[in-house]
Amino acid sequence: MSKTWYPVIDYEKCTECGICFDHCKHGVYSKRESRIIVVEGENCVHGCRGCQSKCPSGAISYVGDDGTTKGGCCCSCC
Template identity: 40%
Template sequence: MADVKAPVIGRDALGREVKDLSVIPWWGVDRKEIEWYPKINYSVCARCGLCFITCGRRVFDWDTEEGKPVVARPYNCMVGCNTCAILCPCNAIEFPPKEYVKKLVIEHGIIRKAFEITKPLTKKKEESTNGAESVFNP
């Protein structure tokens, strides 16, 4: 995988460093080609800020005028991560269905790439990975 450095693009409302993680491909796929990021339903959002405070990838900013979180850097979101939605006490954060990510895994041969990375780390020789691989490559 490419060793791309993410540039620092500023600081968030809490003074934390913000990097542009959208420049880092996801398994060789341009991150901006993948529509995986949170959407906030403000009609149920409590505006507690838990998503803003806990997201380690600085996807959210805080709108100081309105007192609410905003998705400021959607492509900083790690593909497949939905921690903010899980933590949201109001279920106000939505993501695409998990099938969307599974389709990407299949289309881009990601399971094969993962096997290539983890195989040297495995002490016990595997008899075959074909069974697991066939699940993702029908």
């Protein structure tokens, strides 16, 4: 797991569909009322873009993303 790679949700783009919450098997997200929030960013697998690739509104980016990590889910949780 990573302290240098974790998702950030752009709430202006987020449609609160919950796909990221349903997709992530590492407990990174939580639901608070209808809003999805990042609660355990350190549980995110470094380099995994599974949630970002599933997000229909493009609302997820990653702290630590230097543009060199490509692809979708790399942690076999999909």
